[in-house]
Amino acid sequence: MAAPGATCVNHSSTLATDNCSRCGDFICGSCIETKDWEVFCPGCHDRVDKHTPRATTALVMGILSLNGCLFLGIPAIILGMQEMKAIDRGEAPAGGRNIAKGGMILGIVTTVIMALLILGVLVAVVAGSL
Ligand SMILES: [Zn+2]
Ligand SMILES: [Zn+2]
Structure with a gap:
């Protein structure tokens, strides 16, 4: 889970709901990508999944x-x-x-x-x- 008050790396006005399990970046609900029950930011997801x-x-x-x-x-x-x-x-x-x-x-x-x-x-x- 993201730290309280942390904002998404892609959307500076949106509170983060989670952080990427690969790079640790804070991400909001609309940025979250999941793969095998792990949470990734869109950039990492591309690298892991392809x-x-x-x-x-x-x-x-x-x-x-x-x-x-x-x-x-x-x-x-x-x-x-x-x-x-x-x-x-x-x-x-x-x-x-x-x-x-x-x-x-x-x-x-x-x-x-x-x-x-x-x-x-x-x-x-x-x-x-x-
Ligand atoms: Zn990432
Ligand atoms: Zn976002």
Whole structure:
């Protein structure tokens, strides 16, 4: 809750009803944005909530790869890593970090499974030709 008598950072004549859980700015009722039960000012809300299509694509590829499209595992890893690097550099919104990471992890799992399958086939072929 905001301190008594504090005014909104955006509206100097309006009493603040809450403060942003990220930057701590006092905000009035019309400025409040919520996300997962946390209160944010509009500026922080934009940064927390947004993610790029690349983050979503990495996750979708990761999920599809785990559902049988094994060859999508490697692009999921690459896209996920690119997105996380972009977030570290401040070029992509931080809201995509967990999405990109999820896609990358699924991609790694699938790629390991694919590598084991290929290894298994190779072993079988080698064993069969002996
Ligand atoms: Zn804020
Ligand atoms: Zn306001």
